[in-house]
């Protein structure tokens with residue numbers, strides 16, 4: 365059995381790794397140059413080591429059994445989110461106030477960041493199993509009960525099964541899916557891609573100097589541009605870092621990127637002292653500029669927290685040849701890392717179950 369996975373994010377790689385483990389011939393097609401999808405890291409210039417998360421940061425293994433199990437299986441450790449000391453609270457009253465803010469129960473960071481999951485899963489796939497820069501544009505049935513996957517280059521790949529592990533709105537609006545029913549297309553279009561309209565800023569420093577003066581690295585700000593800041597220092601303390609979510613709307617961010625950068629530096633300096641205004645590096649990742657993650661529909665609607673989506677998205681399509689496996693489809697923690705691992709694994713097991721004679 366030949367399986368093609370569209371999208372090398374966490375869901376797609378989890379599905380592919382699980383299928384490869386069962387001996388299935390699996391190829392992952394990824395439109396981007398890099399794998400990981402919404403999981404992306406700042407890399408150290410020489411070692412290439414992941415030193416800051418530009419996508420997700422946290423998991424809750426205490427409450428997320430699938431993430432807990434995969435972290436253990438892949439030999440990846442977690443560590444506490446630093447949250448000792450006062451947070452800086454601005455814009456909610458006439459004066460800045462300093463007080464501790466509670467952390468979330470069970471919320472931890474991953475040593476090496478969520479990228480460690482991507483790297484470990486990719487390693488479980490054979491050489492040549494992941495093709496980057498492979499933009500899928502079309503999925504059509506063939507006469508021989510297979511699926512033809514068309515790329516933007518005109519290349520066609522034929523597979524027995526296809527796992528669509530890409531954001532559903534992106535799939536519904538950028539892929540030619542002539543077999544998809546109006547009900548299915550509506551369910552896809554109705555599914556926002558979690559955090560796809562967000563931007564994150566990561567500032568790197570030599571030392572976590574804010575800790576010296578009793579600050580936790582947290583900011584809660586009604587003024588912005590960062591509405592929320594957290595300590596993002598690596599597990600081995602190299603580098604020290606702060607990260608924040610940008611409160612500006614996507615159109616404002618994109619119209620004035622240099623102004624955004626300057627205002628973030630000013631805000632960091634006001635919150636943590638002049639040193640914070642001169643980081644070793646400041647990286648701003650705007651997910652709303654990535655058309656493989658965000659869709660115009662996401663940008664035109666208010667952000668809503670992920671909910672369990674209709675069951676049509678968890679059914680097979682095209683006579684059992686097409687499955688969906690992006691995080692938002694999961695019944696468990698949709699939109700989150702837990703959801704991506706859960707749906708990737710569930711779909712791989714469903715593929716294997718549908719073909720028990722092939723792979724036991």
Ligand SMILES: Cc1cc2nc3c(=O)[nH]c(=O)nc-3n(C[C@H](O)[C@H](O)[C@H](O)COP(=O)(O)OP(=O)(O)OC[C@H]3O[C@@H](n4cnc5c(N)ncnc54)[C@H](O)[C@@H]3O)c2cc1C
Pocket residue numbers: 370371372373374375376393394395396399400401402403418419420421422423498499500501529530531534538558559560562563564651656657689690691692699700701702703704
């Ligand atoms: C800023 C941010 C913060 C977050 N914080 C957290 C957090 O702290 N904790 C948490 O649990 N979750 C968090 N999330 C959510 C988490 O990142 C996602 O749930 C998870 O990464 C989704 O993985 P996925 O594989 O399902 O989808 P994606 O990562 O979206 O992967 C889809 C892949 O499909 C590819 N693709 C798209 N179109 C095509 C095409 N036509 N052909 C081929 N490939 C295509 C894309 O390039 C991408 O690689 C955050 C997300 C963001 C953006």
